[in-house]
Amino acid sequence: MRAPVTDWPTMFPLTEKSVRAAFVNASRKEVSDLTLPPAFDEIDWSSLDYLGWRDPKMAKRAYLVVPADPTASSEEADLVGILLRQAEASPRGRAQCSWCQDVRLPNDVVFFSAKRAGAAGRRGDTVGTLLCDTFQCSQNVRKPPPPAYLGYDVEAAVRERIAELRLRAAGFAENVLGGA
Numbered sequence: 705m706r707a708p709v710t711d712w713p714t715m716f717p718l719t720e721k722s723v724r725a726a727f728v729n730a731s732r733k734e735v736s737d738l739t740l741p742p743a744f745d746e747i748d749w750s751s752l753d754y755l756g757w758r759d760p761k762m763a764k765r766a767y768l769v770v771p772a773d774p775t776a777s778s779e780e781a782d783l784v785g786i787l788l789r790q791a792e793a794s795p796r797g798r799a800q801c802s803w804c805q806d807v808r809l810p811n812d813v814v815f816f817s818a819k820r821a822g823a824a825g826r827r828g829d830t831v832g833t834l835l836c837d838t839f840q841c842s843q844n845v846r847k848p849p850p851p852a853y854l855g856y857d858v859e860a861a862v863r864e865r866i867a868e869l870r871l872r873a874a875g876f877a878e879n880v881l882g883g884a
Contacts, residue, residue, distance in 0.1 A: 715752040726785030728821040754873045756839030764790040770877040774870030784877035788816040802834045803872045804841035812837035821881050831879045845869045
């Protein structure tokens with residue numbers, strides 16, 4: 705049984721060093737060439753469940769840094785950095801983000817693939833997922849849903865959506881590492 709969502713810590717501030725050290729499926733050159741997100745030093749970490757951004761120098765490249773265990777405190781959290789590549793083709797019709805599963809906002813959703821870590825990635829094994837184009841999942845899950853019925857607990861629904869996002873992000877990271 706998992707801890708109550710209200711007990712889960714928020715994303716903790718990352719440093720450039722911790723971001724670069726977290727990558728599990730990128731070469732040293734790819735890590736050294738990555739461009740940190742704009743205004744990296746001003747990010748509001750308390751409103752994020754993972755760090756995701758596009759590389760402004762390489763249009764089809766993006767990055768994620770995900771806490772491997774969404775219930776861990778900052779002192780014990782392992783980070784998983786993932787280099788993503790956007791697919792050339794875009795989904796037909798309106799796709800739904802696999803992480804935030806938002807159906808109300810007109811976000812662009814694209815397919816990203818990631819090499820698996822280690823020997824599997826060197827063999828060319830990849831995993832993929834549909835994600836919000838600009839990684840706004842953390843913002844999406846915090847938007848209150850319309851009340852479904854009289855007495856509907858909107859705040860509890862938001863907390864549950866945050867927890868589900870964190871679990872999906874950690875699950876993708878585990879998949880890149882070779883699990884599930």
